[in-house]
Amino acid sequence: MSGKKIRTMEEFSKLSGISRPTLSKYFHDPASVRKTTRARVEVALEEYDYRPNIFAINQNRKLTKTIGILVPYLADPFFAEIVRLIERQCIDAGYWPIVFSAHGEKSLENNALATLSSLRPAGALIAPLGRSSDLDVVRRFTEEVPTVVFDSNVRVGKAFVGSNNFQSIPLVVDYLCRTGEPPCFLEMPPVNPNANKRREAYCQAMERLGHDPKVIQVAGGDWGFERIGLREGTRLIEARSLPTNTILCSNDRLAIGLLAAAYEKGMRVGHGPGCALRIAGHDDHPWAQFTCPPLTTVSQDYKAIAERSVKILFGIIDGTDIPEERTETLFDGRLMLRSSA
Numbered sequence: 001m002s003g004k005k006i007r008t009m010e011e012f013s014k015l016s017g018i019s020r021p022t023l024s025k026y027f028h029d030p031a032s033v034r035k036t037t038r039a040r041v042e043v044a045l046e047e048y049d050y051r052p053n054i055f056a057i058n059q060n061r062k063l064t065k066t067i068g069i070l071v072p073y074l075a076d077p078f079f080a081e082i083v084r085l086i087e088r089q090c091i092d093a094g095y096w097p098i099v100f101s102a103h104g105e106k107s108l109e110n111n112a113l114a115t116l117s118s119l120r121p122a123g124a125l126i127a128p129l130g131r132s133s134d135l136d137v138v139r140r141f142t143e144e145v146p147t148v149v150f151d152s153n154v155r156v157g158k159a160f161v162g163s164n165n166f167q168s169i170p171l172v173v174d175y176l177c178r179t180g181e182p183p184c185f186l187e188m189p190p191v192n193p194n195a196n197k198r199r200e201a202y203c204q205a206m207e208r209l210g211h212d213p214k215v216i217q218v219a220g221g222d223w224g225f226e227r228i229g230l231r232e233g234t235r236l237i238e239a240r241s242l243p244t245n246t247i248l249c250s251n252d253r254l255a256i257g258l259l260a261a262a263y264e265k266g267m268r269v270g271h272g273p274g275c276a277l278r279i280a281g282h283d284d285h286p287w288a289q290f291t292c293p294p295l296t297t298v299s300q301d302y303k304a305i306a307e308r309s310v311k312i313l314f315g316i317i318d319g320t321d322i323p324e325e326r327t328e329t330l331f332d333g334r335l336m337l338r339s340s341a
Contacts, residue, residue, distance in 0.1 A: 006050040016044035027052050029094075067095045067313070068116040068124035068145070070109070072152070072192065073223040074101035076253070077286045078300070079127065082150070085306035086125055093314065095122065104191070104223045106132050113141045123313045127151040130192035146316045150309045152192045158316055159327045161309040165194060168298040168333030169201035169248075170208075172280055175335055176246050177209050179271065180278055183248040184214035186258065189221050189228065198250045198282065214243045218254070229257020230264075237265045246278040246341065252288045252297050255281030259291055259340065269293055270339050278341040282333075293339035301331040 006012045009027075013020045018041060026033050026041050033041070044050070067090045071079040083099055090097040100116060102109035109129055116124060123146040128138050130152045139156045141147065147157035176183045185202045188195050203213040218232040229249065236242050249255035258279055262269050267276040270293050281288065284299030308329055315321030 006048045009052060012044070012048060012050045012052075015048060016041075018044060064120050064122050065095050066119050066121040067097045068100065068119070068121045068126070069097055070100045070102065070112050070116065070124065070126040070128075072102045072109070072127060072129045073104050074099065076223060078283055078302075079151075081286055081302050082127075082306055085303060086310055089306065089310045093310075102129055104129065104132075106134055110134055110137045113137060117141055117144060121145055123147065123317045125150060125309050125313060126157070128154045128156070128192075130154055131190060146313065148309050148313045148316075150305055152194065153328070154193065155326070157326065158323050159309075159312045159329070161305050161312065161329045162331070163194075163300045163305070164330035164332050165197040166201045166204070167330075168282065168300075169198050170205035171333060171335050172248060172282065172296075172298045173202060173205040174209065175337075176248060176278070176280060176341060177206075177211065179341075181244045181246045182206065182209070182211040183246040183278075183280070184216055184242065184244045186216050186218060186229075186232075186247050186249045186254060188225055188250040188254050189218065191221065191223060195250060202248065202250075216243075225251060225253035226257040226260075229254040230260045231257070233258040233261030234264065237261060237267065242277075245276065247280070249279065249281045252281035252283045252285035252295060255279055255295055255297070255340075256285070256287070256291055259293075259295070263292070271341055280341040284334075284336050288336070289338065291340070296338045296341035297336050298333040299336050300333060304331045 009020060009023055013023055022033060022037060030038055069083055069086055071083060074080060087097045100112035102112060125148050127150050133154060138154060142157040149157040149160045151162050153160050153162055187199055190196055199215060206213040218228055220228040247258060249258060259269060262277055268274055269277045269279050271278055281295050281297040284297050288295040288297050
């Protein structure tokens with residue numbers, strides 16, 4: 001290995017004796033150059049320990065290989081798992097994914113979109129904050145960059161991919177009503193459109209089954225759902241103000257906090273003799289099967305949402321499948337029966 005540090009492609013071209021156009025062609029697509037040339041480049045890369053500036057290469061292309069991914073809160077395991085699946089597909093397809101988190105804040109979402117736009121991405125996959133988004137900023141971005149929206153159905157972009165809340169919530173409501181006392185609904189703060197849809201779906205399902213909906217709106221307007229579930233659950237248990245002994249939480253993170261509150265108050269959660277509460281959630285959070293007791297919930301189809309979102313975006317980017325009008329794809333949930341309910 002040479003002791004000289006190569007900083008530019010021009011320097012690498014001069015030292016290796018390989019033309020700059022050939023190197024550009026190789027870095028764009030190694031298979032596009034002859035096998036013997038590819039071997040020469042790879043030997044030179046090893047000898048001079050040169051690594052090209054991928055961002056600079058991208059910016060010099062008419063179409064970059066960058067895919068932007070924006071989520072509202074990357075610490076949320078749901079978004080972390082979706083991003084992992086999307087990243088893998090982008091990488092396997094030869095794209096360079098860049099991930100941004102809005103941290104639940106409008107200003108940071110706006111900054112992320114501005115930064116991403118400056119990188120001239122080939123496309124973007126975004127889950128907007130929703131209620132607190134600056135919709136004009138989000139809309140302008142999606143008008144400039146091919147964009148597929150997932151999870152948070154803000155009406156922007158070429159397509160939306162997410163879960164069918166009006167199928168998944170009735171699925172778990174029906175189960176809970178059949179197997180015990182009808183559930184009340186512990187609602188997450190309405191930080192994105194899913195919150196309102198799940199409340200509406202719960203009320204419709206209860207009324208269809210002949211029961212009065214009982215919605216409990218918890219205090220808090222941020223993404224710390226476990227903390228909110230613990231705090232509000234403790235308050236409700238201490239005040240003995242839970243209207244039923246069966247609680248359906250609007251997401252699993254809220255349910256995990258409620259499980260902790262029940263444990264701290266010495267209340268056994270489950271379905272059977274000696275159990276004081278039944279608790280269920282929604283999403284099939286990656287940790288839901290490891291709570292104590294394991295959480296009954298409705299799964300979102302993470303894999304299907306990620307794959308369909310990426311497939312639609314790639315079709316738009318390469319021009320093979322550009323929707324004439326904005327499309328919506330909703331995947332049904334699946335009931336995951338565990339010990340908590």
